[in-house]
Amino acid sequence: MAKTSETPVAGAGSGSTFRDKLYNSRTLILPDSGRALAVLKQRVSVPATDAEALDYLKSNEEFELLQE
Numbered sequence: 479m480a481k482t483s484e485t486p487v488a489g490a491g492s493g494s495t496f497r498d499k500l501y502n503s504r505t506l507i508l509p510d511s512g513r514a515l516a517v518l519k520q521r522v523s524v525p526a527t528d529a530e531a532l533d534y535l536k537s538n539e540e541f542e543l544l545q546e
Contacts, residue, residue, distance in 0.1 A: 493525040494532060496541040508534055 498504070498517045506515040506522065508530055515522050515531060522541070524531040535541045 493523055493528075494535075495521055495523040495544045496535045497521060497544055498541060500540050506534075 498520045501517060502520055504517045506517065507513070508515065510530055513530075515524065521544075522535065524535065526532075536543065
C-alpha cells in the first residue's frame with residue numbers, strides 16, 4: 479500500500495500549493511515512487527524539497543501553481 483505524504487497547510491513553511499482544475503478531492507499517485515498526494519478542496523501542497531512532486535504537478539495541465 480502506498481504511503482500518503484503529509485500535506486502541509488497552505489502558507490505554513492516553505493513550499494508550493496497547486497489548484498486542481500478538475501477535482502475537489504482525489505488521491506494522486508506519483509509515478510516514480512508510488513507515493514500518494516492528497517487533493518483536498520481543490521488544493522495540494524508540497525514542500526519545496528519534494529522535487530518529484532513539484533515536477534509532477536508543474537508538468538501536469540490539470541494543476542496550476544497558486545501565488546500566495
